[in-house]
Amino acid sequence: MASLKDDVLAKLAAIAAPDGRPLPATGTLSEIIAGDGKVFFSITVDAAQVRTWEHVRASAERAVRSIPGVQSVMVALTAERAGGGGGAGAQSPRPAPGAARPAQPAPGRAHGHGPHGHGPHGHGPQPAGPAGIPGVGAIIAVASGKGGVGKSTVAINLALALRDLGLKVGVLDADIYGPSLPKLLAIKERPQTAGGTRLKPIERHGMPVMSIGFLVEEETPMIWRGPMVMSALTQMLREVDWGSLDVLVVDMPPGTGDAQLTMAQQVPLKGAVIVSTPQDLALIDARRGIAMFRRVNVPVLGIVENMSTFICPHCGTRSDIFGHGGARHEAERLGVPFLGEVPLALAIREKSDAGLPVVASEPEGPHAQAFRAIAERVREGLQVESRPAPKIVIEA
Numbered sequence: 001m002a003s004l005k006d007d008v009l010a011k012l013a014a015i016a017a018p019d020g021r022p023l024p025a026t027g028t029l030s031e032i033i034a035g036d037g038k039v040f041f042s043i044t045v046d047a048a049q050v051r052t053w054e055h056v057r058a059s060a061e062r063a064v065r066s067i068p069g070v071q072s073v074m075v076a077l078t079a080e081r082a083g084g085g086g087g088a089g090a091q092s093p094r095p096a097p098g099a100a101r102p103a104q105p106a107p108g109r110a111h112g113h114g115p116h117g118h119g120p121h122g123h124g125p126q127p128a129g130p131a132g133i134p135g136v137g138a139i140i141a142v143a144s145g146k147g148g149v150g151k152s153t154v155a156i157n158l159a160l161a162l163r164d165l166g167l168k169v170g171v172l173d174a175d176i177y178g179p180s181l182p183k184l185l186a187i188k189e190r191p192q193t194a195g196g197t198r199l200k201p202i203e204r205h206g207m208p209v210m211s212i213g214f215l216v217e218e219e220t221p222m223i224w225r226g227p228m229v230m231s232a233l234t235q236m237l238r239e240v241d242w243g244s245l246d247v248l249v250v251d252m253p254p255g256t257g258d259a260q261l262t263m264a265q266q267v268p269l270k271g272a273v274i275v276s277t278p279q280d281l282a283l284i285d286a287r288r289g290i291a292m293f294r295r296v297n298v299p300v301l302g303i304v305e306n307m308s309t310f311i312c313p314h315c316g317t318r319s320d321i322f323g324h325g326g327a328r329h330e331a332e333r334l335g336v337p338f339l340g341e342v343p344l345a346l347a348i349r350e351k352s353d354a355g356l357p358v359v360a361s362e363p364e365g366p367h368a369q370a371f372r373a374i375a376e377r378v379r380e381g382l383q384v385e386s387r388p389a390p391k392i393v394i395e396a
């Protein structure tokens with residue numbers, strides 16, 4: 001009996017790529033994840049050819065949807081970076097210039113007032129937020145205006161620290177353009193479909209975690225069109241078996257453009273944690289982030305100063321490489337809580353790169369303590385009670 005995957009491939013064979021070849025023969029298809037009526041895969045093409053491939057993506061989605069028994073299909077068109085791009089001191093190495101991220105506000109452009117671009121979400125505060133997710137107590141976003149300030153690092157360690165406080169925590173990597181969770185948690189496996197039509201999140205450190213990065217190839221910069229972003233995000237929020245959670249921590253993509261604003265509106269957020277480094281430039285972006293959440297009536301739980309003081313692991317000397325205390329002052333100025341500082345520490349970066357966040361790998365160390373102090377303030381802000389069992393058992 002042919003598997004669903006075979007059926008999908010057979011359908012795709014009838015679709016012609018722009019050069020006339022059958023789609024499966026073009027080498028652009030990712031692994032096809034198919035089961036329980038759900039199908040996910042991506043088509044990766046050269047960034048310059050994205051426009052000519054959009055109709056192929058749409059045809060592929062339609063064709064797969066026509067297979068009897070298929071209830072949900074996600075076909076992502078992703079773009080390979082056209083050479084160069086990234087690195088060279090840029091705060092955020094992704095995306096390819098002018099390609100992979102959606103419109104961001106121009107530097108220095110006043111933001112947070114009035115609509116810009118298109119889309120239905122530009123006007124003023126929303127009267128009612130999106131519906132919550134059954135079983136999930138509070139959803140919080142970890143965000144920043146600026147890229148590379150350590151959102152993902154803070155998100156995963158904050159989640160672990162909240163777990164250490166006795167809360168049942170999940171993590172959603174909503175950075176559709178450059179997912180970090182696969183790397184931060186060294187996850188290579190693919191999520192399985194749960195009974196019915198839902199996806200099972202992957203379990204790590206006693207937490208369910210989900211990322212679009214689990215569904216597409218690592219290192220593939222992605223171009224997402226607006227509706228695709230929303231459908232991917234909605235699926236990851238609402239069609240994943242999160243189970244019963246006190247808190248779902250959402251790692252947001254950087255920026256305060258339309259895409260982030262839309263996401264902030266689509267996710268039923270209880271609050272936002274803004275991450276900033278201490279220097280002025282990052283703080284300007286943090287301010288934009290705060291303005292964005294205020295605009296959509298999401299309470300700002302506070303600011304975390306990341307990459308704060310550097311303490312030399314050899315001699316113990318303190319140096320304030322990016323300055324120190326800027327975020328605390330900014331929090332006071334803006335009237336939002338200051339949640340705490342995370343030092344600039346080699347261990348944090350090394351452990352992150354190795355897929356072992358410090359709170360899990362060095363739970364007694366000073367960095368874990370810093371994250372736990374932040375987690376306590378976040379919990380106060382949310383007023384989430386711990387469950388009776390004080391510790392979650394960590395699965396192997």
Ligand SMILES: Nc1ncnc2c1ncn2[C@@H]1O[C@H](COP(=O)(O)OP(=O)(O)OP(=O)(O)O)[C@@H](O)[C@H]1O
Binds near residue numbers: 092147306
């Ligand atoms: N406190 C810290 N000390 C040392 N290195 C850190 C610290 N916080 C983050 N880093 C490192 O800085 C880099 C960027 O961090 P991270 O990926 O968390 O940032 P981000 O804001 O999520 O980036 P992006 O905007 O690309 O999503 C990573 O290599 C991470 O290990």
Ligand SMILES: [Mg+2]
Binds near residue numbers: 152153175
């Ligand atoms: Mg990130």
